[in-house]
Each structure stands twice: as structure tokens, then as C-alpha cells.
Amino acid sequence: AQKVTQAQTEISVVEKEDVTLDCVYETRDTTYYLFWYKQPPSGELVFLIRRNSFDEQNEISGRYSWNFQKSTSSFNFTITASQVVDSAVYFCALSGGGSNYKLTFGKGTLLTVNP
């Protein structure tokens, strides 16, 4: 069975602070994929990143960076110099490999960036 845990239900920071959103996953698959999605207050879901289980390189995209560590089954997301526009619910998700596909979402972390 697959499981994604986002232990932080809510985080509140002041603008320009760095913030890390934690994601821990469980799977029996040797091939799997991890995703992060952003849900701003307007409600839509925006795809941010995909990472496969064979690629543990960290990734940086502007102020966003992702740290994938198989040894701890974690795929954490860091926002550097946060901005008010970063305020949203962030979801981590996991899918298994092969034909037994199922995308499992964590319960989300509400990030509030205050001016």
C-alpha cells in the first residue's frame, strides 16, 4: 500500500523567510514517482515537479528546490525568500510503477506567507 505523510498541517512565515515543507512516503514499489502540486486560494491545482525513484539529484527552479532522499523516504520542498504569492496549500503525491498505477496524495500543508 502507498502512503504519503505531510506532517505539517499549517505553516506560517514572514515574507523573505525560507520555508521547508516535509513529505515522507511509503511504497513497496522499486520504481515510483513523486510529485508536488500547489493549490492557491483560487482553488486550482498546479503541477510543480515530478521526480522518479532512480534520480536522487536535487532540483532547483528559481526560488523552489526539492530534496529527494531515498534513505529516509523523503521528498522535501523548500521555498527560498518566500513571497506572499507563495501562500497556498501544497500537496505531495506518489505513484507506483508499472500498470498498477495509482496517484496517492498527502493531506497537504497550508503555507501562509505574511507581509
Added chain:
Amino acid sequence: NAGVTQTPKFQVLKTGQSMTLQCAQDMNHNSMYWYRQDPGMGLRLIYYSASEGTTDKGEVPNGYNVSRLNKREFSLRLESAAPSQTSVYFCASSGYHNSNQPQHFGDGTRLSIL
């Protein structure tokens, strides 16, 4: 850049009424999905269609039916709405029913059942 379009955006129903939520994508994607989002629960898969002509149950299919009308359209039907089905419903699509394909979501339908 329409992407995934859901209609309606909001709906209020009475218990026992029926309703069909519509979803269409213009990205030529093969796979489509319906999720529900409830407070503190994340997103849960209701049904999916790996390709045109096929549909399969997800995690929470009870009380719902789906139709993959063609490659573009995937509808979700509530035959007899219940208050427990009050939720935000999201349709999504992906290139293939393959775990490395990111899903692209519509803006959601907020459904309230009284």
C-alpha cells in the same frame, strides 16, 4: 490555453437529486480522472479512464458513475445525491495512464448537497 475544463463551477443539490459533472480536455490526453477533495483529506480518486472506452474504480467509487464519452470528455454522475457527497470535485488528465505522467487538473466543481 483551456487545458481541463469543468462545468459547472458551483452547484447546490437536494438529497436524492441526480447530477452530472462535465469535464473536457483539449490536450489530446489519453487518460482522465475524477477526484474529490474534502477538508483534511487531500484528494481521493473516485474513478479513472486509462484510455477511451475504459473506466475503472478508484479509492472511493460508491455512489458515482462515470462515462468516457470520447477522448476529450469524461463525465461523473451522482444518481441520488447524499450529503456525504458534498465536496469539491476535480477532473484531471494525463498523457498516458502511466505513473510518470503528471496529471493536469481542472479548476474544480464545488458541490453542496442539502
